[in-house]
Amino acid sequence: MTQAPAASRSSRRRHDREIITLAVPAFGALVAEPLFVMVDSAIVGHLGTPQLAGLGIAAALLMTAVSVFVFLAYATTAAVARRVGAGDLGSAIRQGMDGIWLALLLGIAVVAVMLPAAPWLVEIFGASGTAAPYAVTYLRISSIGIPAMLMVMAATGVLRGLQDTRTPLYVAIGGFAANAALNLGLVYGAGLGIAGSAWGTVMAQCGMAAVYLVVVVRGACRHGASLRPNAGGIRASAQAGVPLLVRTLSLRAVLLIATAVAARLGDTSIAAHQIILALWSFTAFALDAIAIAGQAIIGRYLGADDPAGARAACRRMIEWGIGSGVGLGLLIVLARPILIPLFTSDPAVEATLLPALLVVALTQPVAGVVFVLDGVLMGAGDGPYLAGAMLVTLMVFTPAALLVPPFGGGLTALWWAMALMMTVRMATLGLRVRSGRWVVTGATR
Structure with a gap:
């Protein structure tokens, strides 16, 4: 009865050390x-x-x-x-x-x-x-x-x-x-x-x-x-990179559309949007670090023909993603009286910025899961699925964002559309991870 929990704790500690390292x-x-x-x-x-x-x-x-x-x-x-x-x-x-x-x-x-x-x-x-x-x-x-x-x-x-x-x-x-x-x-x-x-x-x-x-x-x-x-090796590297290129371009399109919509909302909104993007980018660096660890760890487990180890590492990294997201969200909320004056002293920009920034804080746990799952599937070499999932996300986000100005929405509504985008990403990536189809072992996929 006590050996299984002890083994589980030992496994978690091992994964924690790998992730931190x-x-x-x-x-x-x-x-x-x-x-x-x-x-x-x-x-x-x-x-x-x-x-x-x-x-x-x-x-x-x-x-x-x-x-x-x-x-x-x-x-x-x-x-x-x-x-x-x-x-x-x-x-x-x-x-x-x-x-x-x-x-x-x-x-x-x-x-x-x-x-x-x-x-x-x-x-x-x-x-x-x-x-x-x-x-x-x-x-x-x-x-x-x-x-x-x-x-x-x-x-x-x-x-x-x-x-x-x-x-x-x-x-x-x-x-x-x-x-x-x-x-x-x-x-x-x-x-x-x-x-x-x-x-x-x-x-x-x-x-x-x-x-x-x-x-x-x-x-x-x-x-x-x-x-x-080696021509064959270079060609194989290029072919493996094409789906990830599609994924990256789709993600860049999301950010460009969001900025274009913010610009249509007026100078105050685009100024506030740029500040939020800067803070959002910083939190992305923290979460992306866990995703990078996921790429390396998952790839190693699958190459070692250890699907159980890969799944256990995935579960632990999801927990890390959620925990990191909660921590970053709380940090944004608690530090907002200090952060906002660092970027602007314009009362109008501050008033526009604050509610949208709270949306970003609320969605950080979702972002934590998304970054981790992204890293897991990259580590598994599941590029084609990542490309398709990001294209689906782009198709959902685009009309939601473009409808913000016609319906009289402001910057906060735009960042709710960004929250929708992250939720769709979490759903599509989560479905793939739950299916187990990403678990392909061996030195090559």
């Missing part, structure tokens, strides 16, 4: 990424308003171009983790190298488009005549670093699959420090202005990619994995 460093690395843009903004902001406006436009274009390829990290994590679970580290690293080669090829293709198209992209983004030259300068120089950025994504996925989230944290911290130092030196010391900021960021990104390559190459040499590009 992987999620905490992953959270640190995730938070370090937006700090690059914050540092650039702080340094360039002192050059003048046109330069800062140009940076804002160029940074938005760059982040959009890079974020759609986040599957390089997610798909690589799942594939590598499966082979780790199967005990074949050589194949795991070989799979990771295929992802890195794919990242390099995609990066070169993006640069080939971005360099000549920079003026056109800046123009359609609505840049003013004074900001446009700075935006084009920053965009063209920074685009040179896109191959390095994508290689960092893929290499991060390799290390996560190898159950190592500490190295990405250290690299992110080093990259952040190098970026800050180089930007200061080149912008002010060398007098290069906004071009110096762009070159500093490119140099920091290339340095990060070089560190990752050294780590992966050492692992490949240690386990006898080939470093040469």
Whole structure:
């Protein structure tokens, strides 16, 4: 009678240690990424308003171009983790190298488009005549670093699959420090202005990619994995990434539609919406860290032919997701008197912001479950289902959001539509997890 509960407690403690060991460093690395843009903004902001406006436009274009390829990290994590679970580290690293080669090829293709198209992209983004030259300068120089950025994504996925989230944290911290130092030196010391900021960021990104390559190459040499590009492996990595690309584009569409609707509600609403998005993004980093742990842990269990372990880890991570969501929701509610004045002193914006922010707080437990289930299914390599589920979510969310202005709804109604979106995601992902069809064991899916 007492042995089963004791065994259950032991299992929970083991899963807790795994989750904490992987999620905490992953959270640190995730938070370090937006700090690059914050540092650039702080340094360039002192050059003048046109330069800062140009940076804002160029940074938005760059982040959009890079974020759609986040599957390089997610798909690589799942594939590598499966082979780790199967005990074949050589194949795991070989799979990771295929992802890195794919990242390099995609990066070169993006640069080939971005360099000549920079003026056109800046123009359609609505840049003013004074900001446009700075935006084009920053965009063209920074685009040179896109191959390095994508290689960092893929290499991060390799290390996560190898159950190592500490190295990405250290690299992110080093990259952040190098970026800050180089930007200061080149912008002010060398007098290069906004071009110096762009070159500093490119140099920091290339340095990060070089560190990752050294780590992966050492692992490949240690386990006898080939470093040469393999056409079949690269093609397989690309095919595995297509469903996750569809998922990511659908999610980006949700966020763009929400922002467009908020803009139609007026300047006060769009200002409040941007503040809520910033806070929502921060909570997403915390929950995404658990999802990243889920990708690595689930992939390893399935690769080790341990479906029971995968299901037990899934259950425990759902509990973590709910608990983290409750904690983040309470944090938003309790900290709102401090948080809101940090972003705005406009009484109208504050009045519009508060009720919508409470909706975000209430839906954090739902978001916690969604992020965890997303990570579990990614770790299982269930990309096609994730793509289909996100498309269904987009089809439900779009009319709900677009009907907000005609029916006289405000920002709070829009964020209730966002809550609906998260609920639909939880339902579709939950159905898949309950069905057990994601539990496919073996070194490959």
